[in-house]
Amino acid sequence: MEIRRRDFFKLSGAMVATTLIKEDKTAEAAHAPEVSEDAYGCLIDTTLCIGCRKCEEACNERHKLAKPEESYDEMVVLEKERRPDETSYTVVNKYYPKNVGTLTWQERPTFVKFQCMHCFDPACVSACIVGALTKSPDGPVSYDVAKCIGCRYCMVACPFQIPAYEYHKALTPEVRKCTFCFEYVKDGGLPACAQVCPREAIKFGKRKDLLQLAKSKIKNYPGKYVDHVYGEHEVGGTSWMYIASEPFEEIGFPKLGTDAPARLTESIQHAIFNHFAAPIGLFVTLAGVMGFSNFYKNGKETKD
Numbered sequence: 001m002e003i004r005r006r007d008f009f010k011l012s013g014a015m016v017a018t019t020l021i022k023e024d025k026t027a028e029a030a031h032a033p034e035v036s037e038d039a040y041g042c043l044i045d046t047t048l049c050i051g052c053r054k055c056e057e058a059c060n061e062r063h064k065l066a067k068p069e070e071s072y073d074e075m076v077v078l079e080k081e082r083r084p085d086e087t088s089y090t091v092v093n094k095y096y097p098k099n100v101g102t103l104t105w106q107e108r109p110t111f112v113k114f115q116c117m118h119c120f121d122p123a124c125v126s127a128c129i130v131g132a133l134t135k136s137p138d139g140p141v142s143y144d145v146a147k148c149i150g151c152r153y154c155m156v157a158c159p160f161q162i163p164a165y166e167y168h169k170a171l172t173p174e175v176r177k178c179t180f181c182f183e184y185v186k187d188g189g190l191p192a193c194a195q196v197c198p199r200e201a202i203k204f205g206k207r208k209d210l211l212q213l214a215k216s217k218i219k220n221y222p223g224k225y226v227d228h229v230y231g232e233h234e235v236g237g238t239s240w241m242y243i244a245s246e247p248f249e250e251i252g253f254p255k256l257g258t259d260a261p262a263r264l265t266e267s268i269q270h271a272i273f274n275h276f277a278a279p280i281g282l283f284v285t286l287a288g289v290m291g292f293s294n295f296y297k298n299g300k301e302t303k304d
């Protein structure tokens, strides 16, 4: 997500306005709770995905999102790298292998489904000064439109460029992102995407079991997978994880460190609010958050 100057000043203006009326709301930008041992997760095996887009369609239908102009049978959209937006909580992208060798399965393109990673210590939750985003100990990061003031700090803070905003709605815009289908999962249901996937490329379950599954696949098929479970440690761990046959930075993933960016956004925010800094301090804060987010995005913060 490219942050333009105009957007920066819009956001900064919102921040100043918010400060004037919400100086005492800092406490609501709370730490995420500890994730439970039995928290839910999903594991995506990109080697199984065939790019059929059934997951996109199922998600769109379950959440009654606006229908895309082109049908889900239209595969040409996969040629363009997309990000989730307010009409698509999840998108599938296609990546071509960089080093084509002998005729092996590795020569096929890799399809990658993206959605909210449901981070353990989410930057979006930390950045939200009114507590509209919350992390459940069960895994999902949920959004409460009734609390949202439309400041869009969550969009700036997310290292995966996930939250989207309904700019086209003048009166009732919302932040939109994958819900983990928690409204179904909490009653024993499945995420629509995992339920529909014809290749079982998306496995839903307890995160700890999925991590074991990922590691055993990597161990049992050493030539097939790179030795990396994306999301095991990135940004402090995420509820959604991936395994793949090539380095993740070659298939659309940002190279991130193991510290949660939430720690920085939160500590800057708390310092500013607690000491009643002048509005100019808030401009600096936001610039810092944006810079930090871009720093992550550009893959410079890595401990690998």
Ligand code: SF4
Residues within 6 Å of the ligand: 115, 116, 117, 118, 119, 122, 123, 124, 125, 141, 157, 158, 159, 160, 161, 162, 163, 177
């Ligand atoms: S991926 Fe972004 S939107 Fe999702 S939980 Fe993490 S920080 Fe929040």
Ligand code: SF4
Residues within 6 Å of the ligand: 058, 059, 060, 062, 089, 090, 115, 177, 178, 179, 180, 181, 191, 192, 193, 194
């Ligand atoms: S978990 Fe639900 S909301 Fe998230 S991508 Fe899958 S179907 Fe969409």
Ligand code: SF4
Residues within 6 Å of the ligand: 048, 049, 050, 051, 052, 053, 054, 055, 056, 092, 111, 113, 196, 197, 198, 199, 200, 201, 202
């Ligand atoms: S439904 Fe499964 S196989 Fe089809 S694009 Fe989505 S993840 Fe890939």
